[in-house]
Amino acid sequence: MCNMMTLLLSLLQLMWTGPQSDPWTAPLAPAEDPAFTAELQETPGFWAGKADEVWLRQLQRNEIVSISFNRGGSSVSLRFTFKDGSMAAFKPDQHHEQTVPRFEIAAYRMNRLLGMSRVPPATWRRISKAELFEHLDEKSRIARNRILEEVQWGKDGTVAGAVSVWIPVIRALPLETFEFRRKWVRWLAPYDYLWQEEYSLAGQISNMILFDFLVNNPDRFTGNNTLSDERMKRLYYMDNTYAFYPRGDGSSSGRQYLRIARRYSEKMIRSLQRLDIRTIRSEVVEVAGAPWPILSDEEIEALLQRKEYLIREITRNIAHFGWEKTVVFP
Template sequence: MNTLIAILTFLTTTPARLDNPWTAPLSHCEDPAVQKKLQDRPGFWEQTKDEKLIKHIQTAKIKAIGFNIGGSTISLRLDFTDGSSAAFKPDQFHEETVPRYEIAAYHINKLLGMSRVPPSSWRVITKKELVNKLKGVTFSQRRRILREVKFYKDGTVKGEVSHWVPVINYLHLESMTWRSKWMSWLAPYDQLFRDQFLMAAQISNMILFDFIINNPDRFTGSNTLSTPDKSHLYYMDNTFSFYPNDQGSGMARIYMSQVRRFSKKMIDNLKKLTKAAIKKEIAKVKNPPWTILTEKELNSVIKRRDYLMEHIVKTVAHHGWSKSVVFP
């Protein structure tokens, strides 16, 4: 009797919840709501033009400087007199942190049609201002700053400054629980539910982006970040990137090889990623205290782009376009 009631309930209530089969999208990729969620606006960060944010973080008056906990390198927080903040990574004696690479990553993220790396540029402050405005910093942290930050002979500190993202969530995509999920999502076999599709599309783009900039550090812990609701990934912390390896570092290449589902828009933008395009984009950074990317580093980016495109072509040839190019 209970079974009969359940069947009757299903038959009488389900049609009202179903989309019209003649007008419903055939796939998540064709769903306007999904497309909107995955649509980035290069040059804008949360409806504000990047140029406006960059000008502010480069020129705003500093009220206090704090020490960002986490990570093995020096990362500071600049608190401005107007109540806003910025992240600041000074030049330092750590090979795994090269501040100019975050600026380069931001601009390449734009060229690839994304807005996942917070707006970034350069800023120079004096050693005196840095030391005098340290606030809430322990003795050991202060000692680390004085020992590890690169102070120049003219009494300045050069570094990379980024728009501050006030609230982030550590998604831990490197964990076995998460890894087993997204690796299956990026294989060209299983049908994905809507929420899986939305996350898989972002992870696919993130891994390809990391290969282009040669970032081996994404899945080493606490570097896969998102909005608090876990719906939108940020591609932050890229200062350990751009080592001139034409086929990518071992880790970046391994993760790239696991991606067998791609975004059509990403493929189109990869085709347009030329050395001339990168130079033109980076030239928008006016009077930087160092070269943002050297010729050797630029050439290596293009070699990795070619290597990645070869992987995409082989994957599509093997599995077919409909199974491989599934994201908008």
């Protein structure tokens, strides 16, 4: 009898086609493996290891020693160099409807409210015409007339704007190209297999699409606006000065990308569900000493309508395809 049982077990071992490894040491799923979730981790309230509050104080108070004009854009964008060697990006109020500096501050604060750290810390700062031109570097003086004409100078000769942390090295990740788009459209479909090496970037793109719809930024996939760190692994959700147009159903491009993104982060869903007018007013709008309302009542109302639109779209996809196929990111 004993020999018969031994023979039977041997036959079962030969027939067994399942995993040979110990289940306790089997490879982790991408959502559980730190090697594939590192770039999905967030540090809300901290940027580059430093508390946001420290960054914001420095951005407002550090002494400016040099100002450069950033070339290549359709709007006025400047770079401050401070006495301690650090730098900051500055976008002043200007006569360009596609550049509203307070929206970059609103986007940063919304990003933080959602538990993310993708938009560089941003706050407001005021500078006089005399100080700006005194510190304008030699190579940027060619832009003097453009600054004079396009910036919205106040009667007192000053201008307010959004000042944000300068990222030393940024690389454009061409997500808008046909070749790249074909890849991530498949990644975010709830029925295609998602390989481990695709997992991290797919999760970041999903969150970016949801974030852009919420803040109504239609400018993301228009070229050189999907930006990453120098490793081209971690996405930044920056350049939001064309966002927050007060439309409750978002832009047509935003709705199009929302239909593509059918795989979600559970953390992002929970954060969206918690958004309400009270938290938006206290965490985003009520900024002490700001020279303008960070968001108007109309813009807040439209934002809340887009939040409800997002929740409906996410709920519909989960109901149709199932939680396991749609909520695949932490």
